[in-house]
Amino acid sequence: MPDRADVDAAHARIRPWIRRTPVIAVGEEVSGVAAPVLLKLDLMQRTGSFKARGAFSALLAAPVPDAGVVAASGGNHGAAVAYAAMRLGHPAAIFVPETAPQVKVDRLTRCNAAVHRVGRVYADAFAAALEHQAQTGARLLHAYDDPQIIAGQGTAAAEFADQAVNVEGFGGLDTVLVAVGGGGLLGGVIAALAGQGVRIVAVESVGAPTLARALAAGHPVEVDVHGLAADSLGARRIGDHGFALAQAHLHASLLVEDDEIREAQRRLWQELRLVAEPGGAVALAALTSGRYQTGATERVGVILCGGNTDPATLSS
Incomplete structure (x- = not known):
């Protein structure tokens, strides 16, 4: 399983190619809680999500x-792979479900990727990507269960912890809330922060509870996927690496409803003019909904992990 040394090695590799995204301290009008909250704006990362890491x-x-690379994606992983492949001079084939938002498909085509729309859910696209790999010899980049992918995602948390030390009123983080789909970001956050005294809280949409179901069963299981955040958090099974890390180090696992995700999106837009996709607002929704109760002086960090949505879907 990836650990902090792997995250640091990944950071050294990717530093010239990614953004060190900013952090911003917010008040109760955004977070819904009185405790200090710090947002990591990885929705400002290249291609609009943490996935570029x-x-x-x-x-x-x-x-x-x-033969290049091939990936299956609900949109964000595909965009990240297509962009990275373009910058590094490799051909890329990206398989997405037919339900992938057009804004994400458009980003793929701008990166000169060969885009294939297959099936209704991520699992259908992944099966097609495996077939393409077998036929062409292209390198498959799994969206969330590859140790190098996970280590790269963990660089967001490593940056976050470093930045929080220098923010007035924080001086560090007690808790980090992170959205979960297939578990790549969660695994990376745990790899980066385990053993450093930071509580890690996983947050999922009720429509895609891959981690919650796996924790209840004691092992990864298949789940039906639906709901507002399914395009980016729509994996039907938690990754083995992310699950193992969660079992060992996770502080809590929470579920949020679609209307609670919408409210978190609305607050980010109305108060900060930040465009967050539903999956990108899931972690914040744990605070705005009251599903995560903070201590009076608890220093809480939230990773806003994606912003690939149509701004017209957000109320003004």
Whole structure:
């Protein structure tokens, strides 16, 4: 399983290719809680989500064949792989479900990727990507269960912890809230912060409870996926690496409803003019909904992990 040394090695590889995204301290009008809250704005990362970190980490960690790379994605991973491949000079084939938002598909085509729309859910796209790999010899980049991908995603948390030390009124983090789909970001956050005295809280949409179901069963299980955040948090099974890290180090696992995610999106837009996709607002929704109760002086960090949505869907 990836650990902090792997995260640091990934950070050294990808630093020239990614953004060190900013942090911002927010009050109760955004977070819904009186405790200090610090947001990590990884929705401002290249391609609009944290996924660029993992894509560059994996592509720079090992040789890429002449056939290039292939990935399956609800949109964000595909965009990250397509962008990283373009910057590094590799061809890319990206398989997405037919339900992938057009804003995400458009980003893929701008990165010169060959885009294939297959099936209704991520699992259908992944099966097609595996077939493409077998036929062409392209390198498959798994969206969330590849150690190099996970280590790359963990660089967001490593940056966050470093930045929080220098924010007035914080001086560090007690708790980090992180959204969960397939578990790549969660695994990376745990790899970066485990053993450093930071509580890690996983937050999922009720429509895609891969981690919650796996924790209840004691092992990863298949779940039906639906709801507002399914395009970005729509994995049907938690990754083995992310699950193992969660079992060992997770502080809590929470579920939020679609209307609570919408409210978190609305607050980010109305108060900060930040465009967050539903999956990108899931972690904040744990605070705005009251599902995570903070201590009076608890220093809480929230990773806003994606902003690939149509701003017209947000109320003004």
